[in-house]
Amino acid sequence: MLLQIHEPGQTPTPHATERGVAIGIDLGTTNSVVAIAAGETPEVLRDENGKALVPSVVAYGEDGSVEVGEGARRRLLDDPGAVVGSIKRLMGRAAGELKHLGGTLPYEVEPADDQGGMVRIRVQDRRLSPVEVSADILRALRARAETSLGQTVTEAVVTVPAYFDDAARSATKDAARLAGLTVLRLVNEPTAAALAYGLDKGAEGLYAIYDLGGGTFDISLLRLEKGVFQVLATGGDAALGGDDFDHLIAERFLAERKAQGLVHRPSIGEAKQVLAAVRLAKECLSTQERGEWRIELGGETSRHALDRATVESLIRPLLARTLSITQSALEDAGFRPTEVQGVVLVGGSTRLPLVRRELGTLFGREPLADIDPDEVVAVGAALQARALTRGEGTLLLDVTPLSLGIETMGGIVEKVIPRNSPIPVAMAQEFTTYQDGQTGMLLHVVQGERETVAECRSLGRFELKGIPPLTAGAARIRVTFAVDADGLLTVSAEEKTTGVSAAIEVKPSYGLGEDEMARMLRESMEHAQEDMERRLLIEARVEAERVLLALAAALKAEGELATPEERAQLQNLAHEIRKAAAGADRDLINGLVERLEETGRPFAQRRVDRALQGALAGHRLDEVEADMAPDARAAAGSGSSGAARTSSRVPAAPRND
Amino acid sequence: MTEAAGGDSGAPHACWSCHGPITAAALFCHVCGAVQPPRPLDAFARLGFPGRFEVDAAEIDKRYRGLQQRLHPDRFTKRSPRERAIAESQAMSLNDAYETLKDPLKRAALLLERAGRSSPIGENRTIQDPALLMEAMEVREALAAATDLAAVEAIGKRAAAEDRRCIEALGAAFGAGELDKASRQLTALKYWRKLAEEIRGRRAAIAHGAG
Numbered sequence A: 001m002l003l004q005i006h007e008p009g010q011t012p013t014p015h016a017t018e019r020g021v022a023i024g025i026d027l028g029t030t031n032s033v034v035a036i037a038a039g040e041t042p043e044v045l046r047d048e049n050g051k052a053l054v055p056s057v058v059a060y061g062e063d064g065s066v067e068v069g070e071g072a073r074r075r076l077l078d079d080p081g082a083v084v085g086s087i088k089r090l091m092g093r094a095a096g097e098l099k100h101l102g103g104t105l106p107y108e109v110e111p112a113d114d115q116g117g118m119v120r121i122r123v124q125d126r127r128l129s130p131v132e133v134s135a136d137i138l139r140a141l142r143a144r145a146e147t148s149l150g151q152t153v154t155e156a157v158v159t160v161p162a163y164f165d166d167a168a169r170s171a172t173k174d175a176a177r178l179a180g181l182t183v184l185r186l187v188n189e190p191t192a193a194a195l196a197y198g199l200d201k202g203a204e205g206l207y208a209i210y211d212l213g214g215g216t217f218d219i220s221l222l223r224l225e226k227g228v229f230q231v232l233a234t235g236g237d238a239a240l241g242g243d244d245f246d247h248l249i250a251e252r253f254l255a256e257r258k259a260q261g262l263v264h265r266p267s268i269g270e271a272k273q274v275l276a277a278v279r280l281a282k283e284c285l286s287t288q289e290r291g292e293w294r295i296e297l298g299g300e301t302s303r304h305a306l307d308r309a310t311v312e313s314l315i316r317p318l319l320a321r322t323l324s325i326t327q328s329a330l331e332d333a334g335f336r337p338t339e340v341q342g343v344v345l346v347g348g349s350t351r352l353p354l355v356r357r358e359l360g361t362l363f364g365r366e367p368l369a370d371i372d373p374d375e376v377v378a379v380g381a382a383l384q385a386r387a388l389t390r391g392e393g394t395l396l397l398d399v400t401p402l403s404l405g406i407e408t409m410g411g412i413v414e415k416v417i418p419r420n421s422p423i424p425v426a427m428a429q430e431f432t433t434y435q436d437g438q439t440g441m442l443l444h445v446v447q448g449e450r451e452t453v454a455e456c457r458s459l460g461r462f463e464l465k466g467i468p469p470l471t472a473g474a475a476r477i478r479v480t481f482a483v484d485a486d487g488l489l490t491v492s493a494e495e496k497t498t499g500v501s502a503a504i505e506v507k508p509s510y511g512l513g514e515d516e517m518a519r520m521l522r523e524s525m526e527h528a529q530e531d532m533e534r535r536l537l538i539e540a541r542v543e544a545e546r547v548l549l550a551l552a553a554a555l556k557a558e559g560e561l562a563t564p565e566e567r568a569q570l571q572n573l574a575h576e577i578r579k580a581a582a583g584a585d586r587d588l589i590n591g592l593v594e595r596l597e598e599t600g601r602p603f604a605q606r607r608v609d610r611a612l613q614g615a616l617a618g619h620r621l622d623e624v625e626a627d628m629a630p631d632a633r634a635a636a637g638s639g640s641s642g643a644a645r646t647s648s649r650v651p652a653a654p655r656n657d
Numbered sequence B: 001m002t003e004a005a006g007g008d009s010g011a012p013h014a015c016w017s018c019h020g021p022i023t024a025a026a027l028f029c030h031v032c033g034a035v036q037p038p039r040p041l042d043a044f045a046r047l048g049f050p051g052r053f054e055v056d057a058a059e060i061d062k063r064y065r066g067l068q069q070r071l072h073p074d075r076f077t078k079r080s081p082r083e084r085a086i087a088e089s090q091a092m093s094l095n096d097a098y099e100t101l102k103d104p105l106k107r108a109a110l111l112l113e114r115a116g117r118s119s120p121i122g123e124n125r126t127i128q129d130p131a132l133l134m135e136a137m138e139v140r141e142a143l144a145a146a147t148d149l150a151a152v153e154a155i156g157k158r159a160a161a162e163d164r165r166c167i168e169a170l171g172a173a174f175g176a177g178e179l180d181k182a183s184r185q186l187t188a189l190k191y192w193r194k195l196a197e198e199i200r201g202r203r204a205a206i207a208h209g210a211g
């Protein structure tokens, strides 16, 4: 009696959802790591020497060649002018924001052409955006994965510091796009680390993730339970990391040289050499008590004795800041340190014995380092990539790290979404005009915890036009902030009093405009156009599959309401759609899908009418509807779809404070 | 569990995907399985709790996580963009409900709203209660004068105790149906929460200043 939609043994549009392996990438300030989770256990990809860490260093040759990793790092000493490191610190930054880094960046930074745009760096004769440099690193990681897997890789989960703001997140996503990678999800580094422990080591309970990387510090509190990983609070400092320790030691060395009467002032390149020597010294002192280092600059040689206790006294104040931030995060979540069941260490700087001692004291337990702190984030990213591509049961529930708000009169910030709100989130706030007859309003979106705009990070400005001219204070402008699961913000505004609603939707952008992005994509990928076409084709196939499944389900459930002619027509169309979906003509697929929706409309109407007449309403519906999970969907097919309601945005919640 | 959402069913809706009839409360179409857009429910209704001030925090967590596990957009990565957008709306609504029920301040404000009262802690509301106003000024002065961590901690302890007291009083007031009283306690709670923020700011400033 039921219409058989599929020929035996044939599943609908087999390649619609076919996917290769997605990789996990930890894009670090100092080092990056790539991992895959194809089989049971995740695997960190290593070079021929067994090294997982790829230095996040890029060397640009005069001939236009690009080298990433160990080789580039080695060239740092011989050819410092051609080499870029620590680029992550500049992601999404405008020139004016780099004052706090004052002179510590070992390369030349220039402002962007447009006001407030992302900085550019000058290397060789090229002028590069941090996004482009990061894309070069990502390309190298992608190549490592492709070599290891023997297949093309186009999807990745990329990690970012939890404390990365919207600008830095967008920049990271853009860099991945430039490197030919679709980001399945930006995952916060500490969350990824927790995921690695939760999934790989079976950890459950309340966990603190202490992540001290080269350039950033993050602390996150998570509740790990079977399958659900919920971030309760996060905190951090986007401008505090192991690099700062290095700079303190370097400053000491330089001061000692001065005290010894040496007058040569180090160039940018020489500063890089000093930093490289310092890193070596720091690593040595993690395992030995003392040592002596020699520095030669401008023909002048100096010797520097250093012991672990001295290093510890130098970095203790910075460490105290991380501990104070940790305590605040605990308070945000309403927990005492002793309630934490495990402290996970992430980042190379957590190898310092002092860090482990201080954390042991604060939490009253030894921190965990079962998984290599340098690799744990990439492992978690790979596991999340697998969960997302295979549709496994794992779920990450993350939060916004920083409050989002809008500038009001007098440069005061009105918070719209408070920090530590679970994402995705949409919240709205109403504003009004302050002048009679005002028809436009400039909205300035900011991020941060301080009360004045000047002390927060500006994410962008946009203007809402077409407000009906009313007396001051009469217009009601509803501004909605929506943050998606990647932590990216979209702002929209509309005027509601008069029924005339002017709406505008803005993605804050930072320096990299769509035009510029398009140009870079063209330059970096010969196949940018094909890539876009491919994506649209896959989407058309996915949509076709949905429509076929919906039709089959409807016919199976209430097929008796379709006339024989309708069935034949629908069957024909379904058959044609399956044929079209096997091909590559996107317009053909979409056109047929539309026709199917149209053809199925009378049948759908009869179904609804019968329900309205009561035959199906009431109990029976309630009973059958009970617990349909998305994956429990019947593999049958079809339906009319059609005048589908457009996906409704969330009713943004009115706020109460 | 059908819907945490309690009650209603109302007239059947048309499923956006297969266009067949479904109950208003359905999260998923029982015919084609498509996820449905969130309905306009308040936080209590969305998570299936009665409108009371006292809540079982562990049960809120449990229901929230259970629903997110079915509705979060990550569950729909292989679905069409439309389904992913609907799932995102559902996840946003759940997050909003979760934040409201977990926070005594928002929970109390919602209960007052349900009872047809305007929130005493909405925008631009100032403290009307003279006693609270006096107390506010006195504590702020003490905080400004505090120069060491011990002094700040002492004020912090007081704020924490007042916080607990306000929450208990809110429970009692709502329990007895005394909405005016609840409204006053809510204002006080709001004030103590704001002060707690200031205390933390002051503590951080002193800690940093000390090096």
Ligand SMILES: [Zn+2]
Pocket: A550, B015, B016, B017, B018, B019, B020, B029, B030, B031, B032, B033, B034
């Ligand atoms: Zn349906």
